[in-house]
Amino acid sequence: MAEIALAGNPNTGKTTLFNQLTGLSAHVGNYPGITVDRRTGTREVGNQSWHLHDLPGTYSLVASSPEEQIAHHVLTGQYGDAAFDAVIVVIDPMNLARNLFLLLQVAELGLPVVAALNMMDAAKEGGLSLEVDDLHHALGCPVVPMVARRGDGVAALEAAVASVIADPSRGQVRQTAWPAIVDRALKAAQSIPEVQARADGDARWYLATRPVVLNAERAGLGDEVQTALADANIDVSELRRAMVHARYAWLDPLVERVTTRSPRPPSWTTRIDRFALHPVAGTALFLLVMGVLFQAVFAWSDPAIDAIDGGASAASAWIASLLPAGLLKDVLIDGVLAGVAGTLVFVPQITVLFLGISLLEDTGYLARTAFLIDRIMRMAGLPGKSFVPLLSSFACNVPGVMAARTIASPADRMVTMLIAPLMTCSARLPVYAVVIAAVFAHSEPVFGFLSLGGLILTGLYLLGVVVALLVAFVLRRTVFQGESAPLLLEMPPYRRPRTGNVLRVVWRRLRHFLVETGSVIVALTVVLWALMTFPHSELPTDHPAQVAVTTTQAETPARKTAEARLDHAKQRHQLEHSIAGRMGKTIEPAIAPLGFDWRIGIGLIGSFAAREVLIPVMGQVYGRGAEAEDEDAFNTAVGDSLVRFSGMTPLVGLSLMVFFAIAMQCMSTIAVLQRETASWRWPIFAVVYLNTLAYLLSLAVYQGGQALGYT
Amino acid sequence: MTQARGTCLADAPLHVPLQVLSVSDVGAMTDRLVEFGMTPGARVEILRRAPWSGPLLIRLRHFVLTMRPDAARAVRVQAAGEQPDG
Structure with a gap:
């Protein structure tokens, strides 16, 4: 071959x-x-x-x-x-x-x-x-x-x-005419045993195979070459520059000889760029393009997500009907299947985002966005190319982290991926909605016309961005030192996108996500399920819900309600006595200074699966939802319970939302970070730094608020 | 010294055909610039300057590239066709 x-x-x-x-x-x-x-x-x-x-x-x-x-x-x-x-x-x-x-x-x-x-x-x-x-x-x-x-x-x-x-x-290509310094370097390299071992004794290949080291360390060529060059009194950077100049000096007259250019009117690319890179018109176009991309990821993938959700519940109901009740059924449905569904729900957003990105890349517009946004991103020490990943993270952090692949410099890409979870993703919104409805809904409008809830929501978005910029600033000066990769980017001519290429990119990303990230998500879902399931605990027979069922007449509406209540009581009892439930109680002293009781503690542990899971987990903790007819009623019931049982005040609500704005409560993001960095080190780092920050900020909000006399 | 000749690309006028005199060696970035073909004698033209000392849009030889002003400060240029003095 x-x-x-x-x-x-x-x-x-x-x-x-x-x-x-x-x-x-x-x-x-x-x-x-x-x-x-x-x-x-x-x-x-x-x-x-x-x-x-x-x-x-x-x-x-x-x-x-x-x-x-x-x-x-x-x-x-x-x-x-x-x-x-x-x-x-x-x-x-x-x-x-x-x-x-x-x-x-x-x-x-x-x-x-x-x-x-x-x-x-x-x-x-x-x-x-x-x-x-x-x-x-x-x-x-x-x-x-x-x-x-x-x-x-x-x-x-x-x-x-x-x-x-x-x-x-x-x-073979004809020899470039090298200047004296290169000849001297070649001669010096002749003393290296590896070169002498070659039949032709040609040192050119030896120097040529070292340029990577040459650039990375800007001096280190490997000891023996370094010594040989130093002995011959040769400056490495001068040598490197001389080799580049020599190639062009050989190529320029050659190119001159074989090409003729006839003058042409300005190309389409030049004409489009007059508009597309214009400070005013170009910025407007940029905002429009980004707006459409964001809207597409944020909203247009909703029907597909709903369809996948529906399909997943149908599939688990079908499998449930096939299997006898027991642990195997539970682990399959609440662990594996939930993990698979939890992977599949990302498919629409990833598809839409990468369709958009590869279209922009293929047409040549993505390179222009780097020019347009560079000045602003530079203030945060980030390259222009991190704009699209961060923007996408507002819809969902998972595709956002994946989109960071377009950033060439490893340090820039890493910083972008590590701050992406701070962008307020759509999974945080249900949490904010329930809490705001529970404790801020009846607040007086600010200045008579601004809803306090709306202001808080805006504030939470801003909080994420501000913290992200600060973290990027700090990371750039500590873990990922050195200047951001220099902006040196070719603006390719605009081109019609090639459907095949675009679809291939989308398919590759999707397949990679499903196979690689999906398996991590499934594994983490099973672990979380086990935490909430073991050890097994039976509801005591004298529990009021148990008694209510035995004392009501069979086949009556009252009995049906009693049975539903018993179901919830069992779930609640199981959750409270599971490892996760005990953890919730164990961490209560640690989270009490944030204003959270052990029930919210269980919610925090359970919502590690995904932020929006906080609401159903809290429903389970309070044993609520039996009466709720639809989602709205359920959310209201959870909100009421937060106020009634966990003593949630506006200040506690604010503290909880600040925690959710910052904390890494999403194992899919952890899984995708693990896949994209090819290590567990960075996802663990992200969890630790984000959750520590979240804790400290919530602490500051709750304690500071109390000190100022708020409740 | 070559440093003193011509003007620095960061300060050169817009839409004027220029030619490169020298690129000083201030890091990996300037290595890449030279590899791109920013060699003595190469034609350059500044097409656009983004506001608030944002990036420059430059035509180098026959392609367009963008770079930050700090990179452009390493490049000395003069009007194309002018005889290098000295």
């Missing part, structure tokens, strides 16, 4: 070409330790089988982001891949020099290359004419003009790659 890699700058249509070449055989995996997609596929050519690797798009092999590091690591065999028989470098002819720069770097690794000049149609439209033969003669390697989107040139590319596999010398 021949091993072939596809390398190229971003926005060169590399993935389109990869999909053309591999069709349905494409397989998506992960690189060890990092959550970057690894796409591979096969293609049958004659009696040969090609194994194709789609590398992440990169401008250079000197890495400035983890994605770029991957391209370098794969090409140099650091992931254990076999040496490549050929590397197809996909090239945008409109930016020939910058694209050939990467081709030279790949060739310097000693790998045979084929240049695929993609998007020749767009180049022609842009007034570029190119002497392909001259380019081939100047470079030495095969050069294939093509339009991958239409499949044009695929056959020629196949032939060129086959010829390079048969004779690797055909894929």
